[in-house]
Amino acid sequence: MRTPVDARRAALVEAAVRVVSARGLSAASTRAIVAEAGMSLASFHYAFESRDELLDLLITEVLAKEEKAVLPEQLEGRTLAELLHAGLTGYLDHLRADPAREQAMLELTQFALRARPELARDQYAQYTRIATAALEMAAHHTRSRWTVPVPTAARLLISFTDGITLTWLVDRDDALAESVVTAAAAALAQLAAPLTDAE
Amino acid sequence: MRTPVDARRAALVEAAVRVVSARGLSAASTRAIVAEAGMSLASFHYAFESRDELLDLLITEVLAKEEKAVLPEQLEGRTLAELLHAGLTGYLDHLRADPAREQAMLELTQFALRARPELARDQYAQYTRIATAALEMAAHHTRSRWTVPVPTAARLLISFTDGITLTWLVDRDDALAESVVTAAAAALAQLAAPLTDAE
DNA sequence: GTCTATACACCGATAGAC
DNA sequence: GTCTATCGGTGTATAGAC
Incomplete structure (x- = not known):
C-alpha cells in the first residue's frame, strides 16, 4: 500500500535524480529539489527527516x-x-x-x-x-x-x-x-x- | 622568478589539495583552504580573483x-x-x-x-x-x-x-x-x- | 600587503497559521 | 498536511583600518 507520504518521498527522489543529472550533486540543495518537484520546502521535511535521509534513499x-x-x-x-x-x-x-x-x-x-x-x-x-x-x-x-x-x-x-x-x-x-x-x-x-x- | 603572490598561490593550491584529499571537494571552501594554509580569508582574495580561479589552477x-x-x-x-x-x-x-x-x-x-x-x-x-x-x-x-x-x-x-x-x-x-x-x-x-x- | 569586520546570498531546518 | 515566514549558520567576496 502506497501512503501519500511514500508517494511524496518517491517524487522527491525522482526530482533529486533530475537535478543531480542536470546540474550535479553539489547543486542538489533541498530547495532546488523541491522546486524541481513543485513542492514547498516544508513538504520536504514532512516527508524526510533531513537531506541526508533523502541522499541515503537516493x-x-x-x-x-x-x-x-x-x-x-x-x-x-x-x-x-x-x-x-x-x-x-x-x-x-x-x-x-x-x-x-x-x-x-x-x-x-x-x-x-x-x-x-x-x-x-x-x-x-x-x-x-x-x-x-x-x-x-x-x-x-x-x-x-x-x-x-x-x-x-x-x-x-x-x-x-x-x-x-x-x-x-x-x-x-x-x-x-x-x-x-x-x-x-x-x-x-x-x-x-x-x-x-x-x- | 617567483613573486610573493605566486608563492601564495602555490601554498593555497597545496592546501586545497590537502583539504580535498582529507574531506572531499565539497568541504574545500575558501575558509577551509585558508585555515589549512594558515592565512586569512582576505589573503585568499588577494592571491585569487575567486574560488573558481583557484579550482581552475588546481x-x-x-x-x-x-x-x-x-x-x-x-x-x-x-x-x-x-x-x-x-x-x-x-x-x-x-x-x-x-x-x-x-x-x-x-x-x-x-x-x-x-x-x-x-x-x-x-x-x-x-x-x-x-x-x-x-x-x-x-x-x-x-x-x-x-x-x-x-x-x-x-x-x-x-x-x-x-x-x-x-x-x-x-x-x-x-x-x-x-x-x-x-x-x-x-x-x-x-x-x-x-x-x-x-x- | 595583511589584517578584522562585515555585507549579502544561500543553506538546512523549524515554527506556527491555516 | 501544507503552506509562508523565519531562524541560525555558513558560503563567497569585499571594505577599510593599519
Missing part, C-alpha cells in the same frame, strides 16, 4: 535500479567473445542513451564513498555477484571455462565498465569507445578456454 | 603532475605480459600509497567534467598520448606488434586504470586488485602478437 534506490538497466535480458552471439561484445555494447548504448544519468550515478558513488562507505561497498558487492553470474552463464552457454578465478574476471569486467564510462563521458568519442569495447571483449574472451571432452 | 596543475606519478620510470619484464603487469602493479602501488590523493583526483576530474569540460578533455588527450607512447615502447621492447590500433589499446589501458581505481577505492581489496591486475595484463597482452622475421 543512493540505495537509484544505484539498485542501475543494476537491472546494465544487465541485458538476452545476449546474442555464439562465441564467448561475441557474447561479451554484445553485453558491453548494450552497456555502451545504455550510457549513450542517458549520459547525464550515468554521470549522476558516478557522482553518487563518489559521494557515498565519503559519506556512506558501507553503502558503496554493498553496492559493488552486488555488482560483483551479478557480473559473476553473467560470466558463468556466458561460459556455460559457449561451452568454455574461465582460466582465471571468476570473481577476478567479474571484477575486471566491472573495472572496465567503470573506466569506459568515465573516459566516454570525458570525450564522447563513440567510434573509439566501440573500438575499445571490441578489443576488451576479445581480450576478456582470451581468459577462457574451450571445455575439453572430459568436462 | 585542476590543470594537479592533474598534470599526476601523469608523471603514474608512469613508471623503468619497467622490468621480458614478455609483454610481464611488462604490462609491472606497469599496472606500479600504478596499484601508487594508488595504495596515497588513496586519498587519488580519490581527490577522481573528484576533481568529475568536477571538471561539469565546470570545465575542455580541461577534462585536454587531460585525457594527454593521458592517451602517454599511454600510447608507453604501449608502443613496450611492444618494441618485446619484439611484438599490436593487433588492434594502438590508440584503442591505450584507451583500454586508461579505462582499466580508471576502473581499478574506483573499485579498489570502494572495497580496498588488495588481493583481488592484484589478481585483477594480473588478469588484465594477460588480457591486454593477447592484443599483441610477436613480430615475424620479415618485421
Whole structure:
C-alpha cells in the first residue's frame, strides 16, 4: 500500500535524480529539489527527516535500479567473445542513451564513498555477484571455462565498465569507445578456454 | 622568478589539495583552504580573483603532475605480459600509497567534467598520448606488434586504470586488485602478437 | 600587503497559521 | 498536511583600518 507520504518521498527522489543529472550533486540543495518537484520546502521535511535521509534513499534506490538497466535480458552471439561484445555494447548504448544519468550515478558513488562507505561497498558487492553470474552463464552457454578465478574476471569486467564510462563521458568519442569495447571483449574472451571432452 | 603572490598561490593550491584529499571537494571552501594554509580569508582574495580561479589552477596543475606519478620510470619484464603487469602493479602501488590523493583526483576530474569540460578533455588527450607512447615502447621492447590500433589499446589501458581505481577505492581489496591486475595484463597482452622475421 | 569586520546570498531546518 | 515566514549558520567576496 502506497501512503501519500511514500508517494511524496518517491517524487522527491525522482526530482533529486533530475537535478543531480542536470546540474550535479553539489547543486542538489533541498530547495532546488523541491522546486524541481513543485513542492514547498516544508513538504520536504514532512516527508524526510533531513537531506541526508533523502541522499541515503537516493543512493540505495537509484544505484539498485542501475543494476537491472546494465544487465541485458538476452545476449546474442555464439562465441564467448561475441557474447561479451554484445553485453558491453548494450552497456555502451545504455550510457549513450542517458549520459547525464550515468554521470549522476558516478557522482553518487563518489559521494557515498565519503559519506556512506558501507553503502558503496554493498553496492559493488552486488555488482560483483551479478557480473559473476553473467560470466558463468556466458561460459556455460559457449561451452568454455574461465582460466582465471571468476570473481577476478567479474571484477575486471566491472573495472572496465567503470573506466569506459568515465573516459566516454570525458570525450564522447563513440567510434573509439566501440573500438575499445571490441578489443576488451576479445581480450576478456582470451581468459577462457574451450571445455575439453572430459568436462 | 617567483613573486610573493605566486608563492601564495602555490601554498593555497597545496592546501586545497590537502583539504580535498582529507574531506572531499565539497568541504574545500575558501575558509577551509585558508585555515589549512594558515592565512586569512582576505589573503585568499588577494592571491585569487575567486574560488573558481583557484579550482581552475588546481585542476590543470594537479592533474598534470599526476601523469608523471603514474608512469613508471623503468619497467622490468621480458614478455609483454610481464611488462604490462609491472606497469599496472606500479600504478596499484601508487594508488595504495596515497588513496586519498587519488580519490581527490577522481573528484576533481568529475568536477571538471561539469565546470570545465575542455580541461577534462585536454587531460585525457594527454593521458592517451602517454599511454600510447608507453604501449608502443613496450611492444618494441618485446619484439611484438599490436593487433588492434594502438590508440584503442591505450584507451583500454586508461579505462582499466580508471576502473581499478574506483573499485579498489570502494572495497580496498588488495588481493583481488592484484589478481585483477594480473588478469588484465594477460588480457591486454593477447592484443599483441610477436613480430615475424620479415618485421 | 595583511589584517578584522562585515555585507549579502544561500543553506538546512523549524515554527506556527491555516 | 501544507503552506509562508523565519531562524541560525555558513558560503563567497569585499571594505577599510593599519
